[in-house]
Amino acid sequence: MHEIFVLAEHRQGELRDINFEMLTLAGKFDSKVTTVLLGSGVDDFASKLAPFSDKVLVVDDPMFESFNALDYQAALKALIEQEKPHLVIIPNTGQGADILASLALAMEASFTSDIIGLEIEGDKPVATRAFYGGKINGRIEFKDADLYMVGLREGAIPAGEGTKSGEIVKVDNPVGATAENRKFLEYVQPEIGDVDITQSAMLVSVGRGIREDKNLPMIEDLAKLLGADVSGSRAVVDAGWLPTDRQVGISGKTVKPKLYLALGISGAFQHVTGMKGSDVVVAVNKDPDAPIFQYADYGIVDDLLKVVPAMIDKIKELKG
């Protein structure tokens, strides 16, 4: 591996944490780490990325004010052809997953998405990915290629400290004109509801394991007794059982209550990302292999429809 490209991600004027996770991963190999930063007015970002990079390659152009997959792809293609890195690390995010496969095909690169680990064996990368909602892992080997590309899952690699002082190199925008067939219009912020679960001291959180929305009143009773708010997984919000602003996880809210009671939630990484900072996590799930138990302090392997009524009774007793 001679040179590794890392694609920096930013959104609405903010660098995202995944950058430092990707750069920490890239930094553990014996290679030159080049961060590719596409943006408009991004000097500040470049200086934040430099301590983690050997070089920050900056294209500063109004074209990259907002994310457009087709423009990003065109720019990356040109920069890769010029610099010929051997590995490109892209964030496996709403932005990154929108370009990884199409860019890789355009570059005839061997690639895989949503990796949670990467090693270099010989001169080739070998990746680890999660399968079946995190129940098993798989080792991914690549077909020989001049270029390898991976999408790194958010939160999979803890970010380290930046000890480098990479040079910041500005280059002209290699893309002549913005794409005709896809245009960025605007961002729309998610709706704000009655309760801000990011501030809740306690959350009773429900997943698809509650089966039907007619089981919700019992959950609300338990929450009321505990003085907790009710939140849920994406599956429950998708079903329309809870409003969107009650969703915990990567595409919802990041919460850190004193108590997080996860009822019938499997513990998909997209959910866990939003709740792993909670003080005490209790999980109730019928499946002893549910990944949520890896993140919980206490677990009950049972039917939540039996456990919740029993808990209501016990807590009432305690309260006298």
Add this chain to the structure above:
Amino acid sequence: MKIAVCVKQVPDTSDPDTEVHIDSSGKGVDQSKFSFVINDADNFAVEEAILLKEKHGGEVVVVNVGSEAANQVIRMALAKGGDSAVRLDDEKFAGSDPVALARILQAGIKDLGCDVVLTGCLASDDGYGAVGVALAALMEVPHAAYVKTVEVLNGTLKIGRELEGGLLEMDEISTPCVLTIQTGGNEPRYASFKGIREASKKEIKVMDLAATGLSEDQVGEAGSVAVMVQYSVPVVGELAEILEGDANETAGKLAGILKEKGLV
């Protein structure tokens, strides 16, 4: 508007009884006790396809790479309003990565002249979140991933891509295009009895490798750029302390712990 919607049949991992065990080859899982369902995101993609057809006219073709068992999810999509289906089935397709899969799907839809191709944003079993974007690249059409809202404008589509934190990125995209549909943007309908009856008469065209016009080295592991070679059980840190007993006992123990920690 001609719409193709790609549906995958996956094990129902929300069923607590679905156990995932690595088989003796190390490259597969024991499927004998799985119950199968349509992939969650594909269910929303099917609904989006039917909504588009209902509003703007046209036709919905359901596309699947799978064995005869997948007819179950195909028929359900047909019962909800799909018009016809293509199922690509050949033992040579096994082990395909998203690139090889996209190639097979493309072969299945290339003669249809689709305006819009919908896939799910992510399959719940192997979860690459890559097949739709790869398909767009092969078709040489624009794409958008994680699409939650679709609105037809004059000759283009206005779409909302859902990003981290629930932020929607609104884009305008021309057709033909590929959209990978995120969950939650619509309310997937249930099939009616009439729909189910009619679905049994709709055509499911089956295509094998020869019918796709692809060669053996373009599909399966041979046609893949990345191959899953070995499953393993994740090494996990400390697991939860499991409270034992019947519901009354565990609830009692938990209440005690919460009290001790000052949470009740």
